[in-house]
Amino acid sequence: MDESEGRRRFLKSVSVLGAAIPAAAAAQHAGHAPAKPEKFMFLSPAEVAFLDAAVARLIPADELGGGAKEAGVTYFIDQQLFGGYGVMAKMYRQGPHAEGTPQQGYQSPLTPQEVYRAAIAEVNAACAKQYGKSFDKLASAQQDEVLRALDEGKFALEAVPPRFFFNLLLDNTVEGFFSDPIYGGNRDKIGWKLVGFPGVAAVYTQHVEKHGVPYEALPVSIVDILEGKTALDEHGHPKHVLLVRKES
């Protein structure tokens, strides 16, 4: 994958404190863009196309930088669905099942894996009927219309209530955008750079009382540390490389 728009903007707007980017920071900054397309474990090509399109509307690319698609959120969701989360490993699954009240929460007998499989097929079928195309082929405005209808509970689904699927999708999209890149999303730390979150924390004892002073650091991921790309203190906290923002 090529250098993302977000990262270009990020690099343009900041320069590293001091004369040059230390070698370790440069390596850490090189990102984790996979050389080849991801190998999906659970999602079918049609489901990948659906999710790429849907997450790009939920968190779009814009002048601030890449969105959920560029962050690899589809791959993140694939990995989550294939693992313990996708099969409700730590959740209670015994019946009998009933829909219950909204206050009673997740009551579907379907696992997240099964919810995605069933709901994506239904949404695509409905789009084909209404627009003659699958969701991923629709114009952005039409995609937003479909997503809004799911969000508002106005898009009829059989397998699960529409808002249930939408909330799951939105929740997982946000997770994939902001979680550590070790899970396959937040590629190039797009999400963290967007909000100014430094990721794995340094020792902040000397900074916490610098009131109102921005703390802008190259974000550090667990991956960076496991790959030895970041200098550490004696407790294993990264030594953040601080940046200064150029006035534009």
Place this chain on the structure above:
Amino acid sequence: MATKLKPVDAVVVGVGLTGTILAKELAEAGLQVVGLERGRWRDTDPDFAMPHAHDELRYVKRHELMQDLSRETISFRNNTKETALPMRQLGSFRPGEGVGGAAVHWGGLTWRFLPWDFETRSRTLARYGKDHWPTDCTSQDWGITYEELEPHFDRFEYLYGISGKAGNLKGKIIAGGNPFEGSRSREYPNPPLKTAYAGALFDDAAKKLGYHPFPSPSAALSRPYTNEYGATINGCVYCGYCQFFGCEMGAKASPQTAVLPNLMKQKKFELRTLANVVKVNLDSDKKRAVSVSYIDSRGREFEQPAELILLTSYVFNNVRLMLLSGIGKPYDPAANAGVVGRNYAYQTPSSVTLFFEDKVFNQFMAAGGLGMTIDDFNGDNFDHSALGFIGGGFFQAATSGSRPIEVRPVPRGTPRWGGEWKQAVAKYFNRSFPITIQGACQSYRTNYLDLDPTYRDSYGLPLLRMTFDRRENEHKMSTWITNKAAEIAKAIGPSKMNVTPRTEKYTIVPYQSTHNTGGAAMGADASTSAVNKYLQSWDVPNVFVVGASAFPQNGGYNPTGTVGALTFQALQAIKTRYLKRPGPLA
């Protein structure tokens, strides 16, 4: 077929905050003590080691340190007209699992409940009269006063090395502390944590409005500290991965950092992990517990006989074991009779979030319990006569850790997704902070715990069923005090703010707080409490039930400091009286 084991003096069911202290003290006093813990062994190294310790998805969203619901959960309904359904995923609260319990991932706010809290009913009736009492409210006095508990609060705070500032030392009001707190015998063992920007702004605004701000008392330690058990807790580095996480620095007081180093050296203590207690066995007249039954990780059943049985697990499991074992009469809401499961309560949290255009807060530099607080609107610290509710809560400008999966506030009216949402998240992630309000929750005749008629755990035993909703008193209180917090917020001068009182029907879905209370309430009257003021079962005197399960209602604070004090209250009674002459203490 159960294997019957060699009898011991005492069994501790649940090796968390209360169980570790009781086990250590009783083993040292010469008793042979066995600790049974359904989860696994956990310690700072390697379980909370860097860099994986700083993984928000794993700890906050996938609940690494929390209860595995696939084996056991609770069922829930808002009222008796509904059918309870199982809590299939964690939401509103996040109980722990494994050695250390929820005190591994707790947030660290360590309060003493107010003197008023322990006498809620009698003091309310005395000051406001019967007409002021909420309908159906079963809140009651605890059978113990703050003054009796003071030495035990003190002992717990010194054991856990709490960072804070006294506001009332032996009756003398001290500037910079909480002037509303009960009189304390000593200053906190450690000074307060540093002050973050959010706290500094709140401090200034609250003072200008005539309130009394002070640094929140925290179990994230402001400096390294060695406690009476010889355990050294480190100084906090403000990494911001505190609540919901284990501490890689060993700087958050917990069973792991404060008690286990000593407990595990006790020759008369034996820990058995992956040992799930399913029943306390009583003798034929149900007046004496003879043993506990547990199942190990291979599915083998054991019977462990003991003279003294201490139920020290989380609220839910303490109550459930009593119900499964026939200890005390189960509560019946229709008849308003029986005691076990009665007076279940929770918390009424609310908040005001402040958004700024020109200020950055670095809220990711944080510690559990880091913040500035006012207590002016807690308990009965303000006149309720014209307000139509009882209780209150503390307000805190909280800097407890902003990580973007869960904490990414946007001004009300922002869409939930799409470009506008993204712009708002980018702008306000670092330009906002919350004032959080830990509202109290009274107990009611209709809120209770019992056994579910339908749903079962992985052993085939009934789940605990929760029937709960907040009532008009809580909604009125939350609205009124949250508006008070909004006045302070306004004085700070944000460009926008979200004022969010808690007025909706209780839902088990979004996280609110792991402050479930009651179900085995303590009290002076055996017809309205399950345990006496020493946390001893009225019906089966060789069983003590220790934890927030003993709270008859919940105060406007985090519960752990009071749980710690109750632990030492039970311990003192056991050591000085019960062991000399086993039998009812009250």
